Amino acid sequence: MAWSKAEFREQYSKLASIYDPGMWLYRAVGLRISAYRQAAVEALRLQPGDTVVDLGCGTGLNLPYLHAAVGDSGRIIGVDLTPEMLERAEHRARKAGWTNVELVEADMSAYRYPADAQxxxxxxxxxxxxxxxxxxxxxxxxxxxxARIANFELQWPERWPTWLARFAAWLNRPAGVTPDIVDRRPADAIARHFVEVEAREVYFGAGIICSGTVPRS
Ligand SMILES: C[S@@+](CC[C@H](N)C(=O)[O-])C[C@H]1O[C@@H](n2cnc3c(N)ncnc32)[C@H](O)[C@@H]1O
Structure with a gap:
């Protein structure tokens, strides 16, 4: 069964201090997570001065790419459920001297977007x-x-042998991956609600970078 919000907050409060070093493990097995972060930010086609929201921003690993895209005149809003993850993001922004990063403790299910976000x-x-x-x-x-949306996600790799996909999901349990990940496809939801949708799978379907545009009503 999927974790509750309280379980997420509790687990990520514990993971916060080891989250960034944990990313090295992905890199060690050859996953180019940083390159996919960059590709997702590029897919947003941001301009200097734009406002951008990073949902579930965690420790702020996307901030360098977002700041490079919108510059000092832009506005970056990171939204996350877990205060300990946000503290790390705040530290990252402060250390880099970025004064245009706002960090909001909120559930993304209830978060209201700024009307001018691009x-x-x-x-x-x-x-x-x-x-x-x-x-x-x-x-x-x-x-x-x-406005543009971009998502990078790890997903159930349908083209992998089932035993290997199950093993990869099991390894990711501490991050909140539960067996129902099999049916979770945010890229399909982006295709339902946005237009000009493009998707690129990586690692034989284990990762996906998907982007789209908010349609005219
Ligand atoms: C795997 S981390 C990803 C962090 C970051 N986006 C990255 O790429 O490194 C998932 C993050 O989502 C946050 N999260 C989980 N459920 C959330 C919710 N309902 N609303 C906002 N953030 C949530 C967790 O606190 C955690 O920081």
Missing amino acids: GLLATLALATVPDYDDILARAALELPAG
Whole structure:
């Protein structure tokens, strides 16, 4: 069964201090997570001065790419459920001297988007939230027409042998991956609610970078 919000908050409060070093493990087995973060940010087609929201921003590993895209005149809003993850993101922004990063402790299921946001990013965050379809449907309604969305996600790799996919899911249990990950497809939800959708699978379907545009109503 999927974790509750309280279970997520409790687990990520414990993971916060080891989250960034934990990313090295992915890198050690050849996963180019940083390159996919960058590709997702590029897919947003942000301009200097733009406002962008990073849903489930965690420790702020996307912040360098987002800041490079919107510059000092832009606005970056990181939204996360877990205060300990946000503290790390805040430390990262402060250390880099970025004064245009706002960090909001909120449940992404209830978060209201700023009316002027031009971009919405989510990396490794949507697939673990059961109501991601509702979240994306609301984003498509609340964000202005023409705003861009980009998502990088690990997903159930249908082209892998089942035993290997099960093993990979089991290894990711501490991050909130539960057996119902088999049915979680945020990219399909993006295709339902956005237009000009593009998707690129990596690692034989174990990862996906998907982007789209908010349609005109
Ligand atoms: C695997 S981490 C990904 C963090 C970051 N996006 C990255 O790419 O490194 C998942 C994050 O989603 C956050 N999260 C989980 N459920 C959430 C929710 N309902 N609303 C907001 N954040 C949530 C967790 O606190 C955690 O920081």
